[in-house]
Structure formats: structure tokens, C-alpha cells
Amino acid sequence: MSSFFETVYKGSLTLLTDFYQLTMAYGYWKSGISERESVFHLYFRKNPFNGGYTLNSGLELVIDYLNQFKFSEDDLCYLSSIKDADGKELFEKEFIEYLKDMSFTCNLDAIQEGTIVFPYEPLLRISGPLIQCQLLETPLLNIINFHSLISTKAARVVSVAGTSQVLEFGLRRAQGVDGGLSASRAAFIGGCSATSNTLAGKIFNIPVRGTHSHSWVMAFDNEVESFYAFARAMPNNVIFLVDTYNSLEGVKKAIEVGNWLKTQGKKLGGIRLDSGDLAYLSIEARKMLDKSGFPEAVIVASNDLDENVIASLKEQGAQVAVWGVGTQLVTAFDQPALGAVYKISAIKSSTGHWEHRIKLSEQSMKISTPGILQVRRFSNKNLFEADMIFDTLSSDKIKSSLIIDPEDFTRFCEIPKNCESEDLLVPIYREGKLIYKPPTLNEIRERSFTQLRKLHASIRRLMNPHHYPAGLEKKLHDYKLNLIYKFKKKDQHEKRATDLNASM
Numbered sequence: 415m416s417s418f419f420e421t422v423y424k425g426s427l428t429l430l431t432d433f434y435q436l437t438m439a440y441g442y443w444k445s446g447i448s449e450r451e452s453v454f455h456l457y458f459r460k461n462p463f464n465g466g467y468t469l470n471s472g473l474e475l476v477i478d479y480l481n482q483f484k485f486s487e488d489d490l491c492y493l494s495s496i497k498d499a500d501g502k503e504l505f506e507k508e509f510i511e512y513l514k515d516m517s518f519t520c521n522l523d524a525i526q527e528g529t530i531v532f533p534y535e536p537l538l539r540i541s542g543p544l545i546q547c548q549l550l551e552t553p554l555l556n557i558i559n560f561h562s563l564i565s566t567k568a569a570r571v572v573s574v575a576g577t578s579q580v581l582e583f584g585l586r587r588a589q590g591v592d593g594g595l596s597a598s599r600a601a602f603i604g605g606c607s608a609t610s611n612t613l614a615g616k617i618f619n620i621p622v623r624g625t626h627s628h629s630w631v632m633a634f635d636n637e638v639e640s641f642y643a644f645a646r647a648m649p650n651n652v653i654f655l656v657d658t659y660n661s662l663e664g665v666k667k668a669i670e671v672g673n674w675l676k677t678q679g680k681k682l683g684g685i686r687l688d689s690g691d692l693a694y695l696s697i698e699a700r701k702m703l704d705k706s707g708f709p710e711a712v713i714v715a716s717n718d719l720d721e722n723v724i725a726s727l728k729e730q731g732a733q734v735a736v737w738g739v740g741t742q743l744v745t746a747f748d749q750p751a752l753g754a755v756y757k758i759s760a761i762k763s764s765t766g767h768w769e770h771r772i773k774l775s776e777q778s779m780k781i782s783t784p785g786i787l788q789v790r791r792f793s794n795k796n797l798f799e800a801d802m803i804f805d806t807l808s809s810d811k812i813k814s815s816l817i818i819d820p821e822d823f824t825r826f827c828e829i830p831k832n833c834e835s836e837d838l839l840v841p842i843y844r845e846g847k848l849i850y851k852p853p854t855l856n857e858i859r860e861r862s863f864t865q866l867r868k869l870h871a872s873i874r875r876l877m878n879p880h881h882y883p884a885g886l887e888k889k890l891h892d893y894k895l896n897l898i899y900k901f902k903k904k905d906q907h908e909k910r911a912t913d914l915n916a917s918m
């Protein structure tokens with residue numbers, strides 16, 4: 415693949431970050447800790463769409479982003495021009511010089527694209543100079559949040575479609591240019607067969623497909639004339655949109671032109687239904703096509719489809735071989751963000767020792783997990799059994815087989831015996847050097863299919879899925895709990911001391 419960011423955005427994307435990352439970067443530099451080694455994790459807290467799983471994607475774009483990570487002259491010029499409240503330059507010249515020399519020197523470990531993942535599992539683990547890890551928070555979240563969300567949505571749609579194909583038709587209603595391009599790639603990873611987005615086809619090598627629109631039909635004096643014209647222009651790609659005036663009348667005209675195509679040694683590819691009762695119309699259209707000698711002509715359906723409508727249509731016996739899915743898929747209509755976060759979890763002290771870091775919250779789901787984390791997946795007879803999140807700082811050799819839900823410690827489970835295991839975070843960069851060969855998009859898509867097959871059907875189902883056991887290894891859980899107690903106790907102590915002082 416040609417570099418996505420180079421192709422679409424010609425300049426540097428290093429400033430594609432929240433401004434506070436730059437003010438913090440400046441602060442770290444002024445405090446002399448910008449090069450302090452630190453560890454950050456990117457993870458989400460809840461599977462999207464009330465589903466039982468998430469399909470991870472976006473790593474190749476992360477790599478693409480990191481490969482171009484460098485402040486350009488233009489970027490530095492812009493930063494130099496930013497003034498503070500007194501009208502003075504916000505960033506000192508020496509800091510700008512420091513940024514000029516900065517290049518990506520971190521280690522990155524990541525869960526591969528097309529892998530099924532669960533809440534609280536680090537999808538990315540980045541370690542290196544504090545300032546770099548901090549600046550990268552926003553772009554990494556931007557890429558992974560959207561990509562994984564759309565891949566998951568696509569996987570849900572594709573799973574209900576079963577043996578029928580899903581085409582991604584979303585570009586016209588996607589969230590801007592990049593929203594459209596990224597969605598096409600993510601949707602392909604999630605199992606869509608092709609996209610209508612031609613630029614995505616070119617950049618990512620995704621198959622492109624298309625029928626025709628209502629305006630084609632309306633540009634001619636009548637429907638049948640428009641069908642003849644289309645068949646003459648493109649005899650090997652004939653799928654007629656039949657609902658411009660009356661769907662079943664449209665099918666009759668498609669059959670008429672199909673008969674003419676036969677005389678030319680060509681085939682009617684199919685028809686597309688885009689309004690009305692898609693179950694009834696597809697069943698009727700199928701009967702008409704079969705009776706007229708076109709059993710191979712496919713019925714494409716579109717019109718604001720999502721996984722729930724498709725599931726209902728299938729239940730009603732809809733005779734649809736290809737689903738065209740746009741708006742609902744590329745905008746993740748029912749949940750517009752995955753909500754992944756990026757938190758620091760360890761930092762090296764001035765004496766060179768790793769220190770754990772934890773973010774506290776009244777909400778247990780918002781308490782971060784300290785350490786340098788890894789995820790171990792246990793499988794049995796080709797079925798995923800459980801995932802264990804553990805701290806490589808303290809528990810590289812895992813002893814306990816107990817995992818505890820990060821949100822609710824009353825929920826725990828024992829990893830079944832005799833499971834195979836695999837560590838999900840794999841090395842991507844070492845000291846800024848890319849050491850990972852990204853798979854092709856087709857390989858990633860295949861991985862998604864294989865992974866989904868290894869997920870029990872009860873976890874895959876759309877409604878009220880089962881909870882997959884993914885939790886903290888006991889030692890890590892205990893350590894986290896101790897840290898929380900320690901902080902809370904200290905907090906209470908300090909509060910009591912302040913209250914005492916106030917009452918004196």
C-alpha cells in the first residue's frame with residue numbers, strides 16, 4: 415500500500431494532536447523530565463453496540479503515522495507564532511529547536527489488526543521518552559478509536575449476512591474525507607467484500623463495486639430505455655436499480671433487457687432494490703427472475719440497512735444475495751465512538767527504577783491499571799477461553815490462574831487447565847525502528863474471520879451476548895487494589911489533618 419497519510423495529506427501530520435499535549439510537552443521539557451522513560455497503554459472500557467466483542471484495527475495507519483512523525487519547518491514556524499496572554503511567544507526558541515531534532519524513538523507493542531479484543535486490554539503499549547508518548551496520545555486514539563469501531567460494526571453486519579455479501583456504500587454520508595477513507599478500510603477488515611469508495615480502492619487495494627443510481631434512470635425518457643443504455647455501455651456489469659418508479663414493474667423491465675442481453679451472449683447480473691418492503695419485494699422479484707430463466711441474477715438490497723434490519727429481513731425470508739450498507743455502517747450510527755483512552759501506567763524514577771502509576775476515580779471502570787501490561791489469551795480446541803491481563807514488571811512468570819474482572823472484583827474465573835496460550839501484544843517498534851512487517855489487508859481480513867470463528871456463538875450474538883472472561887491476573891489485581899487503598903488511606907489521613915488544623 416502507498417502511505418495513506420502521504421497520499422491524502424501531503425504535509426506533516428505531527429501537529430494532529432490536542433494543543434494541551436504541546437503545552438504539557440513544553441512543561442516536561444522545562445521541568446527536565448521530557449526524556450524520562452514512561453509507559454502508556456491505549457484501551458477501551460466497553461464493547462461497542464452493546465456487543466460481546468470488539469474487532470481491533472488501525473495498526474497499519476498507526477505505523478504510517480509514526481513513520482512520518484517529525485516536526486516540519488512549517489509546523490515549527492506555526493508553533494513559534496503562538497503567543498501567550500502577554501503577547502509573548504508561548505514556546506521558547508530552545509524548545510522549538512528541541513522539537514526540531516525530535517524523531518520517534520519509542521518502543522511500540524500492539525495487538526495485531528483483525529484480532530478480537532475485550533475491554534481493558536491494552537491495544538497499544540508505548541514506552542519511551544515521556545514527551546513523545548504524551549504527544550502521541552491524541553493521534554493514536556484518533557486512529558484506533560474510529561478504525562476498531564467501524565471494523566466491529568462491519569463484523570456485526572457481515573455476521574448476520576451469513577453467506578450473502580456485504581458491500582460498503584457509505585462514502586457520501588461518512589464523517590468527512592478521512593472518515594470515508596478510514597471507514598472503507600476498517601469495514602473491509604470487518605468482512606465487507608468491496609467498497610463503492612474508489613479512492614479507498616486505489617489506496618488500500620480494496621475491491622470496488624457499483625450499480626447505478628436513480629439519476630441514471632431519470633436521465634432517460636423512460637426506465638426501460640435507461641436499462642438498455644446501461645446494458646449496451648457495460649454488458650458485463652449489469653445490475654439494474656429497479657425502484658425508481660415501481661419496483662416490481664422495474665423487475666419486469668430488467669427481465670426484458672436481460673432477455674436481450676442473452677441474445678448478445680451476455681448475462682443479467684441482477685437487480686437492486688432500494689426502498690419499500692425489502693422482504694416482500696425480494697421474494698417476489700426472486701420468483702419473477704427464476705420463472706423467467708434468470709436464477710443466477712442476484713438481488714442487491716440497500717436502504718438504511720444495519721445488522722438488525724438485515725437480521726429481521728433474513729428472518730422474513732428475504733431473497734437477498736448482496737447487501738449494500740452505507741450510513742449506518744460508516745458512521746457507526748448507534749454508537750459514534752468507541753471511547754478508548756490512553757493512560758500512563760509506569761515511569762522510571764531518577765534512579766532508574768520503574769514506578770507504577772494509577773489514575774483513581776469514584777467510578778471503578780475509570781481507575782487505570784498500573785504496570786507494563788501484556789495480554790495472554792488462552793484457547794482450547796480452537797475456541798477462545800479467557801484472556802489474562804498481567805504486569806510484566808512483577809508477574810512475568812504467571813503463577814495464578816485466577817482472573818478478576820477489572821470493574822467488579824466479585825466476578826472472577828479460573829483459566830481452564832490444558833489451554834494453549836498466546837501473548838497478544840507483539841513488538842512493532844524498538845527504539846523507533848520498525849521491526850514488524852504489516853500483513854496485507856486481505857491477510858488482516860482473513861485473520862478477522864478466523865478470530866471470529868474462535869469466539870463462542872453466545873459471545874458473538876447481537877442481543878445480550880455472554881460476557882467473555884477477560885480480566886486482571888490475581889497478582890496484578892491485588893497490587894492495584896493495594897495501591898488504591900494506599901492512596902485512599904493517604905487521602906483520608908490528609909483530609910483528617912486538614913480538618914484538625916481548621917478546627918484549631
Ligand SMILES: Nc1ncnc2c1ncn2[C@@H]1O[C@H](COP(=O)(O)OP(=O)(O)OP(=O)(O)O)[C@@H](O)[C@H]1O
Pocket residue numbers: 688689690691692693694716717718719723726727730
Ligand atoms: N420487511 C422489512 N422489515 C424490516 N425493515 C424493513 C423491511 N423492509 C424495509 N425495511 C427497512 O425499513 C426502513 C424504512 O423503509 P421504507 O420502506 O420506509 O423506505 P423508505 O425510506 O420510506 O423508502 P424511500 O427510500 O422510498 O424513502 C429502512 O431501513 C429499510 O431498510
Ligand SMILES: O=P(O)(O)OC[C@H]1O[C@H](OP(=O)(O)OP(=O)(O)O)[C@H](O)[C@@H]1O
Pocket residue numbers: 583584586587627628688716717718719738739740741742
Ligand atoms: O442507505 P445507505 O445504507 O446509506 O446506503 C447507501 C444509499 O445511498 C444511495 O442512496 P441515495 O443517496 O441515492 O439516497 P436515497 O436512495 O435515500 O434517496 C443508495 O441508493 C443507498 O440507499
Ligand SMILES: O=C(O)c1cccnc1
Pocket residue numbers: 583584610623624625626686716738740
Ligand atoms: O453502487 C451502488 O449501488 C451505490 C453506491 C453508493 C451508494 N449507494 C449505492
